[in-house]
Amino acid sequence: MTAPQTSNEIAYNGSMKILVMEDDREAADYLQKAFAEAGHTAHVAGDGETGFALADAGDYDVMVVDRLMPRRDGLSVIAALRSRGNTTPVLILSALGEVDDRVTGLRAGGDDYLTKPYAFSELLARVEVLNRRAGARESETVYRVGDLELDRLSHSVKRAGREITLQPREFRLLEYLMRHAGQVVTRTMLLENVWDYHFDPQTNVIDVHVSRLRGKIEKGFDKPILHTIRGAGYMLKGG
């Protein structure tokens, strides 16, 4: 890997109010504590009915919903909330891991899907990206991060006014990183969103792609912009 920029500090813009629906007491406590350490507030509901009531009454930024819960399963809670006009982003947690389970989950109104067991860094990165989605960066045609500029219409990338030539896939990779600038983006998130695959590659193919991209957008410039977040993923952040 060329010049890895490692940093253990993860920068978060603003804290979130998160609702966690999880029936496993220990897992729920762990999530609550971990979210708090990351600077967010998490409320826990131990079953589907309580979760539905809390979600319906409270104003949450993101919900983390376990698929299998007592009294009411996760998918039906999500469907009920959606039919009541609740658009809070939902991340579904599930022990069922097949592609079709994911499809069912997303069809029921979930925004993202994570299979147990998961790494908290993965969950946190996904939850933060979900929250930002409410901020709708998707409508912007030009993304700017520091002195890096990406025009989604003309497919051109410039840094400090200098044109950078990227392959189509590299462009999509950078586009995704820039859309979530300032947020941690994990390798699986990149594989899912840039390549549309959900499996675990045996080799860290994504790292090589990212390091290539890094070479193009950092070589010849004095400031690093694409940071490696150890144990989590990558983050694009302007100085």
Next chain:
Amino acid sequence: MALSLPAIMKTTAARLSALYLLLFALCAVLLVFYMTSLSARMLTAQTQETINDEVLGLARAYQRGGLPVLVRVVENRSRQPGANLYLIADANGQILTGNVQSLEPGVIETEGWTTEPFSYQRFGEGELDRLRSGATDQPAPQAGDNSTPQSTGEKGHNAIALVLRLPNQMIMLVGRDLGEPERFRAVISRALTLALGMMGLGGLLIWFFVGRAALKRIDSVSDASRRIMGGDLSGRLPVTGAGDEFDRLSENLNAMLARIAMLNEGLKQVSDNIAHDLKTPLTRLRNRAEATLAGRHKTEDYRQALEGTIAESDQLIKTFNAILMISRLEAGYSSEQTGPVDLAATVSDVVELYEPVAEEAGVTLEATVPDAFTINGNRELIGQALSNIVDNAIKYSTDAAETPKVRVALERAGSEIKLTVTDNGHGIPDDADRARATERFVRLEKSRSQPGSGLGLSLAKAIMTFHNGRLDLLPANPGLSVVMSFPLRETH
């Protein structure tokens, strides 16, 4: 086998035999009834005909010479041996002549055919009977004496007769003894009863030999299955070689047992492998944690140990997921949906995904892909299989003698679509090794130094099986060709 009656009746053989016996008996009784009534009717008709002829002759005699001639003819005929019954009585029923000494009262009162057989006594028979029984004190019944019907009824014979009234109001009776038809009826009943008895005996014999034989076979099957249930999974049901239903049943059950044993063996092997492949890293994990706890370390050391722990558990999760996926695909209960997949696009995607890795490893990755090649399948799974194979090919081509090179080719070959990944590394020279390479957790000696779970090819194979396709490993001299063959049509 000493069985009580209820226990015997519990056996299918006994119940079937009883049922057959009952049906046979019913049929036999009906047959007896039909046969006897038919033959009786035929004999009666024959008798009536004879009587009619007789009456006709007598009528001619009467016409010829009136009553005297008739009486003479009657007396004449009466004396002949084996004669019919003749009787002429006056208007009051007093017997005048004939060979009938007495008969049931009321028989001659009604003209025409007697409706039922009646009993009578010929001349001479009464005395004979009395002498035989020694009842001398009883007065001999008078001819036409209607007061002793019992004695005549009991000791006489049965007959049917035609009763006529002559123009001078005298009564004439012409009859015929029923001894012959009665005997015939008796013979038939006896024969049929005998037949019934034989049938009953036959039923019992059938049950004893056939039924009990079947029972024994079933019992042996039950015994064998009890043994198998008891844990002897290698046990099989007995097959006699007769090729009958029992043999077919046993053969099918044996085939089922063999399949179960195979699945069981597979399961055992998998759990052994899982135990091995998960136990090793789990032990490592535990040892590392223990070693870190023992003694004093710097904060940085703890951090490193924890990071190692996380990396190790991530690898465990990966392995576990792969095992689960293979099992689901192989067991055929995966719920993965299929649809049109552009194979060419999938190949391009995967090659593009691995291209930087190959370049970094100094491997040339080439792809020959037609414009479009659509099959029915699951894009995600095919992508994963291909990426595992390409991953392997890149890893194992690095030890090539020449420039390391991996070629991916997609082409149509007859009724199949072949997706071939060829490297020019050392390959797997040994045929047996090559065959073993797709088995779960098999990591050939040379590859032990390479990272990986040993599940990549097994997963690819399971995915090909899910797509009704094949995964073949062929020598490429030098190197190895991994061929994914998809059938052109009817993929899942």
